[in-house]
Amino acid sequence: MFPVPAEAEIVAGDISHAGTFEKLIPPFDAVIHLAAQTSARVSHEEPERDLHINARGTMLLARWCARNNVRRVLYGSSMGVYGNPLRLPVKETDIPMPASCYGVTKLAGEHYLQTHVPLGLQPTIFRMFNVYGPGQDMANLKQGMVSVYLAYIHEGKPVPVTGSLQRFRDFIYVDDVIDGFMRAMHDERSYGEVYNLGSGVTHTVRQVLDLLIESYGRDPKTYPVHEVETHDGDIFGMHSDSSKFQTAFNWTPRVTLREGIGRMVGWLREEVVR
16 A cells, blocks of 8 residues: 555544444545445345445535534545446446446435535536555455456466456546646635546457466466356446546546556565565
């Protein structure tokens, strides 16, 4: 993991427990809300846990912010709210149709924040697409397509792929996401808005695997990969239209998937050395 800045104060707690918020002492300029259960697969295995963390947790946060005059909230929502869209690329104006319990709870979080606008909240909602990069939990093999595949390849093990190798996603490097959040942080144009944050570029599972395998100096044609049965709530293909945010904030994703994977592999190798 990355080092914690010396000036940062760490307060640990479960966002779905009201008592957690009693540990926080305002004032705060803003809240960046990224606390969540993030796996669509896990959300179907443990739907009540997903509901408590993602929906109840966001509701409790919204109430706490309203009571403590913390107006600014930037919420990390998800492409999961769209489900299997009727058209691609998806826009913010498309009707959300979640296909997973995870997508349902993230959409509920959006609505909880919006319902607190009359109480003073100024939320901005970012529907993030497939975020990846250094710092991901490499031990979690149920969430994060790039990190899951990378974990197997790093160990030299065969890669199990859930569903078709022709499934496709829109991958966005973590630094580009952070840049988006920072641009909107104190800009009133973003208050109450919903934005997609994606690269706008699609890659199939096969293409991602090839890049990851190549990054370890191995041959994608011979490296063992096998398809396994898909799980509930899985989405075949997703592609974002992020032009709303790009136009308003002059934001452009700068890190290609090849470059981002290279950085992530470098980080992982350094972690192993430590």
